[in-house]
Amino acid sequence: MLQPPPARPGMREDEVDTPALLIDLDAFEHNLDHMAGLLAPTPAKLRAHAKTHKSPVIARLQMARGAVGQCVQKVAEAEALAWGGIPDILVSNEVVGPPKLARLAALARISKVAVCADDPSQVAAIEAVAEDAGVRLPVLVEIDVGAGRCGVLPGPDAVALAKLIAQSKHLIFGGLQAYHGSAQHKRTVEERRTLIGNAVDGSRRTVEQLRQQGLDCPIVGGAGTGTFQIESASGVYNEIQAGSYVFMDADYARNLDEAGVPVSTFRHSLFVLATVMSTPNRNIAVVDAGLKALAVDSGMPTIWQRPDIRYLSASDEHGKLEVASETTPPKLGEKLRLVPGHCDPTVDRYDWYVGVRGGRVECLWPIAARGGMH
């Protein structure tokens, strides 16, 4: 059942029902513009990752600022974007099993849809559904540039798979998917440079070996919010797949810049609005946002503009806060903005974004690709 929205346009922010997922529109638009500005002088284009926002509305705002398309992680997200009018979608992931592949091929009639592979049997499976649907699908080879998850090794293994794709009648070799996920959250610039340096080397080597075999790489894609400035300046990557930059989260806020201070070029624009529902004593407040309202895999949320309050622990429907003794505790019924520890899986819990500006609700946007199968 679609849940009703927690707000109406025109309401004051403090009237929004809770827990609710807020977008601070000023900060959000700053992030959109700032990313466009950072990438403009580089050879790389943005193909923003929609696994973060799951919204064709936000995808269109990114494309209006120069993004060439969107990445998604699964077919259900590709469907939501294609049905919402997005013309160019890359599933930056493997899609396994005939039912999912048939759904993907069906989308190719309304949007350009590409997908990744890291196994010869997968190339054969994609060829079969593409033939069946009467479409031609671009397929990228995913290479493991250090994350140790999916992907073939850079070099000969990748070249062999690319040739197999290029030789398949209903497929087009689309390039390389070369994302290093775990590098995004390394805290120091040095750690991120070392890991992405290796990713760039592996990608460059593979591109060269492909060229020697007569295969061009239309896309060399990867990078996230933590490292995209390295990939975009590499001369190898031509598509940047950052997603979290539109929202940021408490975990990304712990990444450090050259000077060893937290990176602050993107602003927190995503908040869970919560209500204080119990104040059992002076130092403890309980809010209505717990494990079902917030992802805690990357740490507890922080409290926006209240460094004196610490989110101690989350249970299913409660968050327990500790208030410093020397400050004024929040009142019963007071609403607090929480900065989620990890934006992507937090968004996936909600049906609606509530866009706010200047203390008022300006818009409601459905989170069209929330939940669902791969």
Next chain:
Amino acid sequence: MLQPPPARPGMREDEVDTPALLIDLDAFEHNLDHMAGLLAPTPAKLRAHAKTHKSPVIARLQMARGAVGQCVQKVAEAEALAWGGIPDILVSNEVVGPPKLARLAALARISKVAVCADDPSQVAAIEAVAEDAGVRLPVLVEIDVGAGRCGVLPGPDAVALAKLIAQSKHLIFGGLQAYHGSAQHKRTVEERRTLIGNAVDGSRRTVEQLRQQGLDCPIVGGAGTGTFQIESASGVYNEIQAGSYVFMDADYARNLDEAGVPVSTFRHSLFVLATVMSTPNRNIAVVDAGLKALAVDSGMPTIWQRPDIRYLSASDEHGKLEVASETTPPKLGEKLRLVPGHCDPTVDRYDWYVGVRGGRVECLWPIAARGGMH
């Protein structure tokens, strides 16, 4: 957007699209029957907690086996149950703010609905909406029996609040809410007995002091899957609020019994069905169930009937598995049942239960109260 169901009745389990939330119906029905059998000889009745299952279908199956009603943790869950025909609902939690309270009072016309309070200002707020809606609402006093979250202290504070409720024209004093959440997951019987012993003492003392003031306690409610046999035998608690027993999870499976071995009277009936989507090498397999498909707050999932496979880590849409060297690794495209670390927040990610029996899909049930505001 409501996501389409990942299966049709009659399908084989291995045809179900993934990730999907399965109920093994034989194990599930065993759990329903077993709980009814354990509580039958005690003075306590089951008021099962719907925050686990969020489904009026499952609520009706519990009530057909003797449950007197359902608990919920928030108004959105009370709405889903009342709209689904459940006649007796306790919000075992505080509900703060006039909009939520007005929704709750509106439900009182179609179901019996009770709510908790732990602050005098809340009693006044509930009285105001009850008067406005022209209904009488039972209100329980929540006491903190050791969990250190919401609730007033047992004894005089609780009695004062109960009196305030009893004196309110549109309210009825409904009894005591006396749940000890953190005791549920203590591993040894001794730890659970000590904590619940204190909870029983505080509850008994408060009931006696209320009686001295001429106030009866229609409900003394609490207990969960980890401790309910202690509360149900106490002679003080008359309602048991266990929820997880219908499904169990990997965390509850770590609780030990008297003999120091894992408690096994309830069976795992809830699984996330996942597909192996990449097999980069002999010892690693990647499945399509990560942070968005599984709650990891209480640990990683286990792999059903494959003790040789360990779920190492979860990213947004991937789970990385390590396969022991001496066993046969799962194949690309193979489906595996995962036992979630924590059942409640895992359920909250899905729109549909897929009920399976004997390798076939028998039913689809909507998770009616998924997501939503408090």
